[in-house]
Amino acid sequence: MQNKNCGPLAGVKILDLTCVLSGPFGTSWLSDMGAEVIKLENPNGGDYTRKSGPFINGYSNYFATVNRNKKTITMNLKDPKAKEMFFELVKQVDVVTENFKPGTMEKLGIGYDVLKKINPKLVFASISGYGQTGPYAHRPGYDVVSQAMGGIMSYTGFPENGPSKCGPSIGDITAGMNLCMGVLAGLYKAKTTGTGERVELSLVDSVLALTTQDYIDYGHTKILPQQLGNGYSLWCPYGSYKAKDRYYSIGVGTDKHWHDFCTLILKKPELEHDPRFAGPLDRVHNRKEMDEYVNAWAQQLPAAEVVEQVNAVGIPCALVYDFADIEADENFTVHRQMIKTMHHPEMGDILYINNPLRFTESGLKEPEPAGTLGQYNEEIYGKYLGLTPQEVAQLKENGTI
């Protein structure tokens, strides 16, 4: 699926000023889909994550994968000559992305109001911790803060542990996904109307947007969602349980699932209309007793057998996987191609998680790892600004790039 080598965004040009995780994650997906992403870094060390582990042979694997396919160039945006070059690049690209603290681009003299005069079709997209507006716009933001303030921690995990964080950086990741969406919707508008768009979003808002149903419930009842550990507020049995050897997840959602679960799995047809369990909310309410029936049946069985039996009657069920399990399952490596390998000149072959979108016609671009700091200076400045290798070398010596 990835060998068609163009992707649906072939022809789109993005000038990417973002660093660390949220922005680069978003633009890496845009690059997977075929956009040309020019990653602009300051010549003095560049993106902070170049120095973040895990390292192989002194190179950051994190940086190499999250900046895959990008053409890395350097530019000192405080240098007046560099600014002229920046404006020249802006004329030729479709999108500028940035995740500085709100107000930084304006202070540098390269805010949207300036750039749109140079390129009226430009889509200018910003990510920040709290957004460009609101009482906290000036605060520094990190994933850990967005998970806390976006409400998701308050009902994740078990009550005895207090509010619990989602393991991965879902604030950064979902903000990156929203960046993709905003950029693409902005491009659509630019194509159809001839004028560009200013797009912005925040980590905190992106996390809150994940809580939809729970927020509506709260808004209506004013009862806060409970920490249900591995259970669910609307359905039961719906969550994770332990079989003889390991954990599995099961989802009894519809009345048919419940009927089949009682008769074909538990082999206790009398439970179906037992007043304690008759409706989904009855089962949620009597979850402890319900779970005892589930465990009495599954605790003696290997989890793999539970998964087979339950899927065979049409009820969703799967093992709870860690990375060793995922890597060992051909679903991810061979069939879905969710784990891919790319070759890095210094690090050798590195594994990474692929973009989850599958386009049957245009495919995704075959990945290349991120370049070294300024690796593409000659190519990009040559192609976009017509500079000779000698001129590029001179600019480098001057500290402009």
Place this chain on the structure above:
Amino acid sequence: MEQNQSKGPLQGVTVLDLTRVVAGPFCTGWLADMGATVIKIENPGDGGDHSRVSEPVVNGVSAWYAVLNRSKQTVTLNLKDPEGKALFLELVKKADVVTENFRPGVMDRLGLGYEDLAKVNPKIIFASVSGYGSYGPYSQRPGYDVISQGMGGIMSLTGFEDGPPTKVGTTLGDITAGMNMAIGILAALQCVHTTGKGQKLEVALVDSVFAMVPFEFLLYSITGKVPPRRGNHYNIWCPYGTFKAADGYYQLGVGTEKHFQLLCNVMEKPELIEDPRFTDHIARMANKGVLYPIIDAWAAQYTVKQVAEQLNAVGIPCSGVYDLKDISEDPHFTQRDMIKTMEHPQIGNFSYVNMPVRFFGTPLVEPRAAGDLGAYNESVYTQLLGLDEEKLKQLHEKGVI
């Protein structure tokens, strides 16, 4: 950011939406927020999308359905009926996008697979979402959010080291699959502009969850060690996670060495900066048993609000851990337009979480709550297909619509 007058960046895009329950409708809800015309097609015979009866139900109407399907035009159509099929193909001629989340293969068996639709409209984008995807060893298994969280690896990373793998409170698999579907559709629309051709695309819940753990997967692929659950803390930075103040929990994000120096100064313990036990993240992680009590003793003198103000003032990311009540009372979320109110004829006024991407040129459209089953039959079939009242009545009686 006035939503009132705007038509959104996707004005002019028409989506025929066959999806039900959460993942698909979430996606098309956001497309509708961005201005797309979304025609939601439901089966006339079985009461339509079964989330019409999902909690919270107010005055006999599901508020969850009303929000998920906001701004869509609800029509009924029996896709198994030959006349219904013909009408659907007529609609496809007038549309840009078809979305569906049937079990893989169902649309083909109905004679309405991508190939069939592309014959009547080569520009059509056909977007599918399913639990495991349309190919791979599990493509025929039923899928639910709980399965994707179990199998996508996120549960193995969430929760405390001595506790079980833990589910994320919200239905993360559904929501992120919906977001990915929106990204895919927007990218494919871009491709239609450049190539003149539509295509089929798909996303899976399991893949979407797995795509959220890129960094943790890298750690695993390099070390070969399955990353342990870290509760409310982080694998590579320290102190980075949840701590306790006098009146509750707060989040502290020390990402850089400068942050740590600033923290020591705020705590009035500058001697810690040079302390060999705390020189970098790795050393601090090894000595967290010493460091955390120092931080806790300092924070115990202050409320969460005071801690957050002091730390943010010097540039260290920090916030309280919010529940949904805190969110609804903090002006940040209303100023950011993250919480909006919508009026529903049966339910009355109620609030919901808005889409988090902000477009300054073409803000999101003002939402309308979802309509009753078939509420838009007359306007859609009259305007798009030119059917008259008599024909509509006939189709309704025959159970076609």
